Amino acid sequence: MKRFLILASAFLLLSGCSNNWGWYVVDPTTNTGWVNLKFMASGAYYTIIMSLTAILISVVVGLLVALPGLSTKRGWRMFNRTYVEIVRAVPILVLILWVYYGLPALSGITLNVFWAGVLALALSDSAFQAEIFRAGIQSIARGQYEAAQSISLNYRDTMRYVILPQAIRRILPALGNQLVYMMKMSSLVSVIGLQELTRKANELVVSEYRPLEIYTVLVLEYLVLILIVSAGVRWLERRLKASDT
Amino acid sequence: MTIISMRNVSKFFGDFQALKDVSLDVAAGERVVVCGPSGSGKSTLIRCINRLEAHEAGEIVVDGTTLTDAPADLDKIRGTVGMVFQQFNLFPHLTVMENLCLGPRRVLGLTDAEARARAMSHLERVQIPDQADKFPRQLSGGQQQRVAIARSLCMEPRILLFDEPTSALDPEMIAEVLDVMTELASTGITMIVVTHEMGFARRVADRMVFMDNGEIVEIGAPEDVFTAPKSKRFATFIKQILNH
Ligand SMILES: Nc1ncnc2c1ncn2[C@@H]1O[C@H](COP(=O)(O)OP(=O)(O)O)[C@@H](O)[C@H]1O
Ligand SMILES: [Mg+2]
16 A cells, blocks of 8 residues: 555656646746636635635524424424434535526526525535534533523523523534535535636636646645635634633 | 412422422521432422422412413512522633623613622622632632622522532632621521531521421421431431531
Protein backbone atom coordinates (compact mmCIF):
# COMPACT_ATOMS: atom_id res chain seq x y z
CA MET A 1 0.00 0.00 0.00
CA LYS A 2 2.74 2.39 1.03
CA ARG A 3 4.80 1.54 -1.99
CA PHE A 4 1.80 2.07 -4.21
CA LEU A 5 1.24 5.55 -2.77
CA ILE A 6 4.85 6.52 -3.34
CA LEU A 7 4.74 5.23 -6.88
CA ALA A 8 1.47 6.96 -7.57
CA SER A 9 2.66 10.33 -6.31
CA ALA A 10 5.93 10.00 -8.17
CA PHE A 11 3.97 9.28 -11.32
CA LEU A 12 1.78 12.34 -10.78
CA LEU A 13 4.82 14.55 -10.18
CA LEU A 14 6.64 13.27 -13.24
CA SER A 15 3.65 13.62 -15.48
CA GLY A 16 3.17 17.11 -14.05
CA CYS A 17 6.59 17.99 -15.40
CA SER A 18 5.80 16.53 -18.77
CA ASN A 19 3.73 18.18 -21.43
CA ASN A 20 0.69 16.05 -20.65
CA TRP A 21 -0.29 18.59 -18.01
CA GLY A 22 -1.54 21.99 -18.90
CA TRP A 23 -1.28 24.08 -15.82
CA TYR A 24 -1.18 27.14 -18.07
CA VAL A 25 -5.03 27.16 -18.00
CA VAL A 26 -4.90 28.18 -14.36
CA ASP A 27 -1.47 29.81 -14.21
CA PRO A 28 -1.94 33.26 -12.62
CA THR A 29 1.23 34.58 -14.29
CA THR A 30 -0.29 34.25 -17.74
CA ASN A 31 -3.18 36.32 -18.96
CA THR A 32 -5.52 33.42 -19.85
CA GLY A 33 -4.67 31.65 -16.63
CA TRP A 34 -5.48 34.72 -14.56
CA VAL A 35 -8.78 35.32 -16.36
CA ASN A 36 -9.72 31.66 -15.92
CA LEU A 37 -8.90 31.73 -12.22
CA LYS A 38 -10.98 34.86 -11.71
CA PHE A 39 -13.81 33.20 -13.59
CA MET A 40 -13.62 30.16 -11.31
CA ALA A 41 -13.33 32.15 -8.09
CA SER A 42 -16.35 34.28 -8.98
CA GLY A 43 -18.46 31.18 -8.28
CA ALA A 44 -17.58 31.50 -4.60
CA TYR A 45 -20.21 34.22 -4.28
CA TYR A 46 -23.15 31.87 -4.82
CA THR A 47 -21.54 28.98 -2.95
CA ILE A 48 -21.11 31.16 0.14
CA ILE A 49 -24.36 33.10 -0.04
CA MET A 50 -26.41 30.02 -0.80
CA SER A 51 -24.83 27.91 1.98
CA LEU A 52 -25.22 30.65 4.58
CA THR A 53 -28.82 31.41 3.62
CA ALA A 54 -29.68 27.73 3.60
CA ILE A 55 -28.07 27.05 6.98
CA LEU A 56 -29.87 30.00 8.57
CA ILE A 57 -33.19 28.67 7.35
CA SER A 58 -32.40 25.08 8.27
CA VAL A 59 -31.37 26.05 11.81
CA VAL A 60 -34.69 27.79 12.37
CA VAL A 61 -36.74 25.00 10.77
CA GLY A 62 -34.65 22.38 12.56
CA LEU A 63 -35.35 24.01 15.92
CA LEU A 64 -39.06 24.26 15.17
CA VAL A 65 -39.09 20.55 14.27
CA ALA A 66 -36.93 19.57 17.27
CA LEU A 67 -39.21 21.16 19.91
CA PRO A 68 -42.26 18.95 19.23
CA GLY A 69 -39.86 15.99 19.36
CA LEU A 70 -39.31 16.79 23.04
CA SER A 71 -43.00 17.03 23.86
CA THR A 72 -44.67 14.66 26.28
CA LYS A 73 -47.54 14.37 23.80
CA ARG A 74 -47.32 11.45 21.39
CA GLY A 75 -48.84 13.35 18.47
CA TRP A 76 -46.15 16.01 18.56
CA ARG A 77 -43.39 13.44 18.79
CA MET A 78 -44.91 11.57 15.84
CA PHE A 79 -44.78 14.75 13.79
CA ASN A 80 -41.09 15.16 14.63
CA ARG A 81 -40.22 11.56 13.77
CA THR A 82 -42.16 11.58 10.51
CA TYR A 83 -40.54 14.80 9.33
CA VAL A 84 -37.02 13.67 10.21
CA GLU A 85 -37.35 10.18 8.75
CA ILE A 86 -38.89 11.30 5.48
CA VAL A 87 -36.77 14.38 4.81
CA ARG A 88 -33.45 12.77 5.57
CA ALA A 89 -34.28 9.78 3.37
CA VAL A 90 -34.44 11.90 0.20
CA PRO A 91 -31.10 12.33 -1.62
CA ILE A 92 -30.16 16.01 -1.90
CA LEU A 93 -29.75 15.85 -5.66
CA VAL A 94 -33.22 14.41 -6.01
CA LEU A 95 -34.59 17.10 -3.74
CA ILE A 96 -32.95 19.84 -5.82
CA LEU A 97 -34.43 18.46 -9.02
CA TRP A 98 -37.80 18.00 -7.39
CA VAL A 99 -37.96 21.53 -6.01
CA TYR A 100 -36.77 23.11 -9.27
CA TYR A 101 -38.73 21.07 -11.80
CA GLY A 102 -41.44 19.42 -9.71
CA LEU A 103 -42.65 22.23 -7.47
CA PRO A 104 -43.80 24.52 -10.34
CA ALA A 105 -45.79 21.68 -11.88
CA LEU A 106 -47.28 20.76 -8.52
CA SER A 107 -48.08 24.17 -7.05
CA GLY A 108 -47.51 26.75 -9.75
CA ILE A 109 -44.78 28.32 -7.62
CA THR A 110 -41.67 28.84 -9.71
CA LEU A 111 -38.42 29.52 -7.92
CA ASN A 112 -35.30 30.81 -9.58
CA VAL A 113 -32.27 28.54 -9.40
CA PHE A 114 -30.86 30.32 -6.36
CA TRP A 115 -33.96 30.00 -4.21
CA ALA A 116 -34.69 26.51 -5.46
CA GLY A 117 -31.18 25.56 -4.37
CA VAL A 118 -31.54 27.30 -1.01
CA LEU A 119 -34.88 25.64 -0.37
CA ALA A 120 -33.67 22.16 -1.26
CA LEU A 121 -30.47 22.45 0.79
CA ALA A 122 -32.27 23.98 3.77
CA LEU A 123 -35.02 21.38 3.71
CA SER A 124 -32.59 18.52 3.52
CA ASP A 125 -30.37 19.91 6.27
CA SER A 126 -33.28 20.78 8.56
CA ALA A 127 -33.86 17.11 9.37
CA PHE A 128 -30.29 16.81 10.62
CA GLN A 129 -30.52 20.13 12.48
CA ALA A 130 -33.66 18.86 14.18
CA GLU A 131 -31.79 15.82 15.47
CA ILE A 132 -28.84 17.93 16.59
CA PHE A 133 -31.08 20.36 18.47
CA ARG A 134 -33.09 17.56 20.04
CA ALA A 135 -29.96 15.88 21.37
CA GLY A 136 -28.52 19.23 22.51
CA ILE A 137 -31.66 20.24 24.37
CA GLN A 138 -32.00 16.79 25.92
CA SER A 139 -28.47 17.08 27.27
CA ILE A 140 -29.45 19.99 29.52
CA ALA A 141 -30.04 18.79 33.09
CA ARG A 142 -33.59 18.58 34.38
CA GLY A 143 -32.65 20.86 37.26
CA GLN A 144 -32.41 23.77 34.83
CA TYR A 145 -36.04 23.32 33.82
CA GLU A 146 -37.07 22.96 37.44
CA ALA A 147 -35.22 26.11 38.44
CA ALA A 148 -36.90 27.97 35.57
CA GLN A 149 -40.29 26.63 36.65
CA SER A 150 -39.64 27.59 40.25
CA ILE A 151 -39.27 31.23 39.20
CA SER A 152 -42.45 30.96 37.08
CA LEU A 153 -40.83 31.28 33.65
CA ASN A 154 -43.19 30.13 30.92
CA TYR A 155 -42.17 27.60 28.26
CA ARG A 156 -41.05 30.19 25.75
CA ASP A 157 -38.88 32.13 28.18
CA THR A 158 -37.47 28.93 29.65
CA MET A 159 -36.34 27.87 26.18
CA ARG A 160 -35.18 31.29 25.11
CA TYR A 161 -33.26 32.40 28.19
CA VAL A 162 -32.29 29.18 29.96
CA ILE A 163 -32.23 26.07 27.79
CA LEU A 164 -31.33 27.18 24.25
CA PRO A 165 -28.38 29.41 25.15
CA GLN A 166 -26.81 26.43 26.92
CA ALA A 167 -27.82 23.92 24.25
CA ILE A 168 -26.44 26.06 21.43
CA ARG A 169 -23.04 26.28 23.11
CA ARG A 170 -22.99 22.50 23.26
CA ILE A 171 -24.07 21.89 19.67
CA LEU A 172 -21.88 24.55 18.09
CA PRO A 173 -19.29 22.03 16.83
CA ALA A 174 -22.09 19.99 15.24
CA LEU A 175 -23.55 23.12 13.64
CA GLY A 176 -20.09 23.87 12.22
CA ASN A 177 -19.99 20.38 10.74
CA GLN A 178 -23.35 20.96 9.11
CA LEU A 179 -22.16 24.21 7.54
CA VAL A 180 -19.13 22.44 6.07
CA TYR A 181 -21.39 19.70 4.79
CA MET A 182 -23.77 22.28 3.36
CA MET A 183 -20.97 24.03 1.43
CA LYS A 184 -19.99 20.75 -0.16
CA MET A 185 -23.56 19.75 -0.96
CA SER A 186 -24.16 23.15 -2.57
CA SER A 187 -22.05 21.92 -5.49
CA LEU A 188 -25.02 19.76 -6.48
CA VAL A 189 -27.05 22.87 -7.24
CA SER A 190 -24.82 23.26 -10.30
CA VAL A 191 -27.05 20.73 -12.05
CA ILE A 192 -29.86 23.25 -12.32
CA GLY A 193 -27.47 25.90 -13.57
CA LEU A 194 -26.59 28.09 -10.62
CA GLN A 195 -23.27 29.84 -11.29
CA GLU A 196 -21.51 28.59 -8.16
CA LEU A 197 -18.01 27.14 -7.90
CA THR A 198 -18.68 23.74 -9.45
CA ARG A 199 -20.77 25.13 -12.30
CA LYS A 200 -18.05 27.63 -13.16
CA ALA A 201 -15.46 24.88 -13.17
CA ASN A 202 -17.64 22.71 -15.41
CA GLU A 203 -18.11 25.54 -17.87
CA LEU A 204 -14.39 26.16 -17.99
CA VAL A 205 -13.71 22.48 -18.55
CA VAL A 206 -16.02 22.54 -21.55
CA SER A 207 -14.19 25.42 -23.18
CA GLU A 208 -10.60 24.58 -22.14
CA TYR A 209 -10.77 20.82 -21.95
CA ARG A 210 -8.37 20.61 -19.01
CA PRO A 211 -10.50 18.75 -16.41
CA LEU A 212 -7.68 17.53 -14.17
CA GLU A 213 -6.13 20.97 -13.64
CA ILE A 214 -9.43 22.79 -13.33
CA TYR A 215 -11.00 20.30 -10.92
CA THR A 216 -7.82 20.35 -8.84
CA VAL A 217 -8.27 24.10 -8.46
CA LEU A 218 -11.92 23.47 -7.63
CA VAL A 219 -10.91 21.08 -4.84
CA LEU A 220 -8.57 23.74 -3.47
CA GLU A 221 -11.33 26.33 -3.61
CA TYR A 222 -13.59 24.19 -1.44
CA LEU A 223 -10.71 23.38 0.86
CA VAL A 224 -9.97 27.06 1.47
CA LEU A 225 -13.64 27.92 2.08
CA ILE A 226 -14.06 25.07 4.51
CA LEU A 227 -10.87 25.83 6.40
CA ILE A 228 -12.14 29.38 6.84
CA VAL A 229 -15.48 28.09 8.13
CA SER A 230 -13.75 25.73 10.58
CA ALA A 231 -11.57 28.53 11.89
CA GLY A 232 -14.64 30.75 12.26
CA VAL A 233 -16.56 28.12 14.21
CA ARG A 234 -13.61 27.49 16.52
CA TRP A 235 -13.28 31.22 17.12
CA LEU A 236 -16.97 31.42 18.01
CA GLU A 237 -16.65 28.45 20.36
CA ARG A 238 -13.74 30.07 22.17
CA ARG A 239 -15.60 33.35 22.45
CA LEU A 240 -18.71 31.75 23.91
CA LYS A 241 -16.64 29.73 26.32
CA ALA A 242 -14.67 32.78 27.37
CA SER A 243 -17.87 34.69 28.05
CA ASP A 244 -18.91 32.32 30.82
CA THR A 245 -15.74 31.41 32.60
CA MET B 1 -54.30 30.79 58.90
CA THR B 2 -53.46 27.70 56.89
CA ILE B 3 -51.40 28.44 53.78
CA ILE B 4 -50.65 24.86 52.69
CA SER B 5 -53.10 22.06 53.13
CA MET B 6 -52.38 18.51 51.97
CA ARG B 7 -55.25 16.02 52.33
CA ASN B 8 -54.62 12.29 51.86
CA VAL B 9 -52.05 12.90 49.14
CA SER B 10 -50.65 9.91 47.27
CA LYS B 11 -47.96 9.94 44.62
CA PHE B 12 -46.83 7.05 42.45
CA PHE B 13 -43.80 6.57 40.23
CA GLY B 14 -45.06 3.72 38.08
CA ASP B 15 -46.00 1.00 40.56
CA PHE B 16 -43.92 2.49 43.32
CA GLN B 17 -45.82 4.62 45.84
CA ALA B 18 -43.58 7.48 46.97
CA LEU B 19 -46.24 9.23 49.11
CA LYS B 20 -48.83 7.22 50.99
CA ASP B 21 -51.94 9.09 52.01
CA VAL B 22 -50.02 12.05 53.43
CA SER B 23 -51.88 14.86 55.22
CA LEU B 24 -50.18 18.01 56.43
CA ASP B 25 -51.32 21.54 57.24
CA VAL B 26 -48.85 24.40 57.38
CA ALA B 27 -49.81 27.77 58.85
CA ALA B 28 -48.73 31.03 57.23
CA GLY B 29 -45.38 32.06 58.64
CA GLU B 30 -44.67 28.63 60.05
CA ARG B 31 -41.25 27.02 59.74
CA VAL B 32 -41.37 23.28 59.19
CA VAL B 33 -38.32 21.04 59.04
CA VAL B 34 -38.70 17.69 57.28
CA CYS B 35 -36.28 14.87 57.94
CA GLY B 36 -36.12 11.15 57.32
CA PRO B 37 -33.96 8.50 55.69
CA SER B 38 -32.98 8.73 52.06
CA GLY B 39 -35.76 7.64 49.74
CA SER B 40 -38.48 8.27 52.32
CA GLY B 41 -40.29 10.77 50.07
CA LYS B 42 -39.14 14.12 51.50
CA SER B 43 -38.25 15.63 48.14
CA THR B 44 -41.41 14.25 46.59
CA LEU B 45 -43.48 15.82 49.37
CA ILE B 46 -42.19 19.34 48.84
CA ARG B 47 -42.02 19.00 45.06
CA CYS B 48 -45.73 18.26 45.10
CA ILE B 49 -46.32 21.59 46.83
CA ASN B 50 -45.09 23.62 43.85
CA ARG B 51 -46.18 20.92 41.43
CA LEU B 52 -42.81 19.95 40.09
CA GLU B 53 -44.46 16.59 40.68
CA ALA B 54 -48.17 15.99 40.15
CA HIS B 55 -49.93 13.92 42.82
CA GLU B 56 -52.38 11.20 41.83
CA ALA B 57 -54.75 11.15 44.75
CA GLY B 58 -55.82 13.54 47.46
CA GLU B 59 -55.92 17.31 47.47
CA ILE B 60 -53.32 20.03 47.85
CA VAL B 61 -54.41 23.63 48.44
CA VAL B 62 -51.74 26.32 48.43
CA ASP B 63 -52.70 29.86 49.43
CA GLY B 64 -56.31 29.23 48.43
CA THR B 65 -55.51 27.60 45.08
CA THR B 66 -56.21 23.90 44.58
CA LEU B 67 -53.39 22.29 42.61
CA THR B 68 -54.43 21.05 39.20
CA ASP B 69 -52.85 21.10 35.77
CA ALA B 70 -54.72 24.29 34.81
CA PRO B 71 -52.02 26.70 33.56
CA ALA B 72 -53.53 29.69 35.37
CA ASP B 73 -53.39 27.81 38.69
CA LEU B 74 -49.84 26.72 37.99
CA ASP B 75 -48.78 30.32 37.41
CA LYS B 76 -50.40 31.36 40.67
CA ILE B 77 -48.74 28.59 42.65
CA ARG B 78 -45.29 29.15 41.18
CA GLY B 79 -45.63 32.84 41.91
CA THR B 80 -46.41 32.07 45.56
CA VAL B 81 -43.91 29.27 46.14
CA GLY B 82 -40.16 29.54 45.69
CA MET B 83 -37.73 26.64 45.79
CA VAL B 84 -34.09 26.14 46.67
CA PHE B 85 -32.47 22.96 45.35
CA GLN B 86 -29.75 20.71 46.69
CA GLN B 87 -27.67 21.23 43.52
CA PHE B 88 -28.40 25.01 43.44
CA ASN B 89 -29.52 24.82 39.78
CA LEU B 90 -28.21 28.27 38.96
CA PHE B 91 -28.17 29.17 35.27
CA PRO B 92 -24.48 28.64 34.42
CA HIS B 93 -24.44 30.85 31.31
CA LEU B 94 -25.76 33.90 33.16
CA THR B 95 -24.02 36.11 35.69
CA VAL B 96 -25.25 36.23 39.27
CA MET B 97 -27.06 39.48 38.51
CA GLU B 98 -28.67 38.01 35.38
CA ASN B 99 -29.73 34.91 37.31
CA LEU B 100 -31.52 37.14 39.78
CA CYS B 101 -33.08 39.56 37.28
CA LEU B 102 -34.49 37.02 34.84
CA GLY B 103 -37.66 36.19 36.77
CA PRO B 104 -38.48 39.72 37.96
CA ARG B 105 -38.06 41.06 34.42
CA ARG B 106 -39.80 38.36 32.43
CA VAL B 107 -42.44 37.26 34.91
CA LEU B 108 -43.13 40.24 37.16
CA GLY B 109 -42.57 42.81 34.42
CA LEU B 110 -40.06 44.92 36.33
CA THR B 111 -37.88 47.35 34.41
CA ASP B 112 -34.19 46.66 34.12
CA ALA B 113 -33.35 49.20 36.80
CA GLU B 114 -36.04 47.96 39.19
CA ALA B 115 -34.95 44.36 38.76
CA ARG B 116 -31.30 45.22 39.37
CA ALA B 117 -32.14 47.23 42.46
CA ARG B 118 -34.21 44.38 43.84
CA ALA B 119 -31.50 41.85 43.00
CA MET B 120 -28.88 43.98 44.70
CA SER B 121 -30.91 44.29 47.88
CA HIS B 122 -31.29 40.51 48.08
CA LEU B 123 -27.62 39.95 47.34
CA GLU B 124 -26.84 42.22 50.27
CA ARG B 125 -29.21 40.20 52.37
CA VAL B 126 -27.33 36.99 51.57
CA GLN B 127 -24.08 38.90 52.00
CA ILE B 128 -22.53 38.63 48.55
CA PRO B 129 -23.24 41.96 46.82
CA ASP B 130 -19.66 42.05 45.51
CA GLN B 131 -20.18 38.86 43.44
CA ALA B 132 -22.95 40.29 41.23
CA ASP B 133 -21.03 40.22 37.96
CA LYS B 134 -19.43 36.81 38.37
CA PHE B 135 -20.61 33.60 36.78
CA PRO B 136 -21.86 30.82 39.10
CA ARG B 137 -18.87 28.57 38.45
CA GLN B 138 -16.57 31.28 39.81
CA LEU B 139 -18.24 31.05 43.22
CA SER B 140 -17.87 28.58 46.07
CA GLY B 141 -20.71 26.16 46.75
CA GLY B 142 -21.88 28.16 49.74
CA GLN B 143 -21.94 31.34 47.70
CA GLN B 144 -23.81 29.62 44.90
CA GLN B 145 -26.48 28.38 47.26
CA ARG B 146 -26.86 31.89 48.69
CA VAL B 147 -27.29 33.22 45.16
CA ALA B 148 -29.97 30.57 44.62
CA ILE B 149 -31.75 31.72 47.77
CA ALA B 150 -31.53 35.33 46.59
CA ARG B 151 -32.90 34.30 43.19
CA SER B 152 -35.96 32.81 44.89
CA LEU B 153 -36.41 35.85 47.12
CA CYS B 154 -36.39 38.17 44.11
CA MET B 155 -39.75 36.67 43.14
CA GLU B 156 -41.11 37.66 46.59
CA PRO B 157 -42.69 34.29 47.35
CA ARG B 158 -44.88 33.74 50.41
CA ILE B 159 -43.62 30.20 50.77
CA LEU B 160 -40.05 29.00 50.35
CA LEU B 161 -39.20 25.32 49.95
CA PHE B 162 -35.67 24.04 50.61
CA ASP B 163 -34.63 20.58 49.42
CA GLU B 164 -31.50 19.63 51.38
CA PRO B 165 -29.89 23.01 50.72
CA THR B 166 -26.64 22.16 52.50
CA SER B 167 -26.19 18.51 51.51
CA ALA B 168 -24.00 19.29 48.49
CA LEU B 169 -21.76 21.67 50.44
CA ASP B 170 -18.37 21.21 52.04
CA PRO B 171 -18.70 21.30 55.85
CA GLU B 172 -17.10 24.72 56.23
CA MET B 173 -19.72 26.29 53.97
CA ILE B 174 -22.80 24.85 55.65
CA ALA B 175 -22.90 27.47 58.38
CA GLU B 176 -22.97 30.48 56.04
CA VAL B 177 -26.03 29.06 54.26
CA LEU B 178 -27.79 28.10 57.48
CA ASP B 179 -27.15 31.60 58.85
CA VAL B 180 -28.89 33.13 55.86
CA MET B 181 -31.80 30.73 56.31
CA THR B 182 -32.03 31.49 60.01
CA GLU B 183 -32.17 35.20 59.24
CA LEU B 184 -34.91 34.51 56.67
CA ALA B 185 -36.88 32.52 59.20
CA SER B 186 -37.22 35.63 61.34
CA THR B 187 -39.01 37.55 58.57
CA GLY B 188 -42.33 35.73 58.62
CA ILE B 189 -42.00 33.89 55.34
CA THR B 190 -43.39 30.35 55.40
CA MET B 191 -40.55 27.84 55.16
CA ILE B 192 -40.48 24.10 54.60
CA VAL B 193 -36.94 22.81 54.88
CA VAL B 194 -35.81 19.28 54.13
CA THR B 195 -32.57 18.92 56.07
CA HIS B 196 -30.62 16.72 58.42
CA GLU B 197 -29.11 19.71 60.21
CA MET B 198 -30.64 19.04 63.60
CA GLY B 199 -29.07 22.11 65.20
CA PHE B 200 -30.84 24.28 62.65
CA ALA B 201 -34.08 22.37 63.26
CA ARG B 202 -33.92 22.97 67.01
CA ARG B 203 -33.17 26.65 66.59
CA VAL B 204 -35.60 27.51 63.82
CA ALA B 205 -38.35 24.93 63.38
CA ASP B 206 -41.84 25.44 64.75
CA ARG B 207 -42.55 21.86 63.84
CA MET B 208 -40.56 18.79 62.87
CA VAL B 209 -41.86 16.24 60.39
CA PHE B 210 -40.26 12.81 60.27
CA MET B 211 -40.92 10.74 57.16
CA ASP B 212 -40.27 7.10 56.44
CA ASN B 213 -41.44 4.94 53.55
CA GLY B 214 -43.60 7.67 52.02
CA GLU B 215 -45.47 8.36 55.27
CA ILE B 216 -45.33 11.04 57.91
CA VAL B 217 -44.39 8.96 60.91
CA GLU B 218 -43.98 11.67 63.49
CA ILE B 219 -44.81 15.35 63.69
CA GLY B 220 -44.53 17.88 66.51
CA ALA B 221 -42.59 20.73 68.10
CA PRO B 222 -38.83 20.03 68.05
CA GLU B 223 -38.47 20.12 71.85
CA ASP B 224 -41.18 17.46 72.16
CA VAL B 225 -40.14 15.11 69.36
CA PHE B 226 -36.45 15.28 70.17
CA THR B 227 -36.84 14.66 73.88
CA ALA B 228 -39.66 12.15 73.66
CA PRO B 229 -39.93 10.57 70.21
CA LYS B 230 -43.14 8.56 69.97
CA SER B 231 -42.03 6.16 67.27
CA LYS B 232 -39.14 3.77 67.44
CA ARG B 233 -38.13 4.58 63.85
CA PHE B 234 -37.67 8.27 64.65
CA ALA B 235 -35.73 7.49 67.84
CA THR B 236 -33.33 5.28 65.88
CA PHE B 237 -33.04 7.91 63.14
CA ILE B 238 -32.12 10.71 65.57
CA LYS B 239 -29.57 8.50 67.24
CA GLN B 240 -27.93 7.78 63.90
CA ILE B 241 -27.93 11.42 62.85
CA LEU B 242 -26.51 12.70 66.14
CA ASN B 243 -23.79 10.05 66.28
CA HIS B 244 -22.81 10.89 62.75
N1 LIG C 1 -38.78 10.63 39.02
C1 LIG C 1 -38.82 9.47 39.73
N2 LIG C 1 -39.05 8.31 39.11
C2 LIG C 1 -39.11 7.15 39.79
N3 LIG C 1 -38.93 7.06 41.11
C3 LIG C 1 -38.70 8.18 41.80
C4 LIG C 1 -38.61 9.45 41.14
N4 LIG C 1 -38.36 10.39 42.07
C5 LIG C 1 -38.29 9.74 43.25
N5 LIG C 1 -38.48 8.44 43.09
C6 LIG C 1 -38.49 7.41 44.16
O1 LIG C 1 -39.38 7.84 45.16
C7 LIG C 1 -38.83 7.59 46.44
C8 LIG C 1 -38.80 8.86 47.23
O2 LIG C 1 -37.88 9.73 46.64
P1 LIG C 1 -37.52 11.13 47.25
O3 LIG C 1 -38.75 11.89 47.50
O4 LIG C 1 -36.52 11.76 46.35
O5 LIG C 1 -36.83 10.71 48.62
P2 LIG C 1 -35.96 11.58 49.62
O6 LIG C 1 -35.97 12.99 49.14
O7 LIG C 1 -36.61 11.41 50.95
O8 LIG C 1 -34.60 10.98 49.61
C9 LIG C 1 -37.47 6.99 46.22
O9 LIG C 1 -37.57 5.59 46.39
C10 LIG C 1 -37.14 7.32 44.80
O10 LIG C 1 -36.37 6.30 44.23
MG1 LIG D 1 -34.36 14.17 48.39
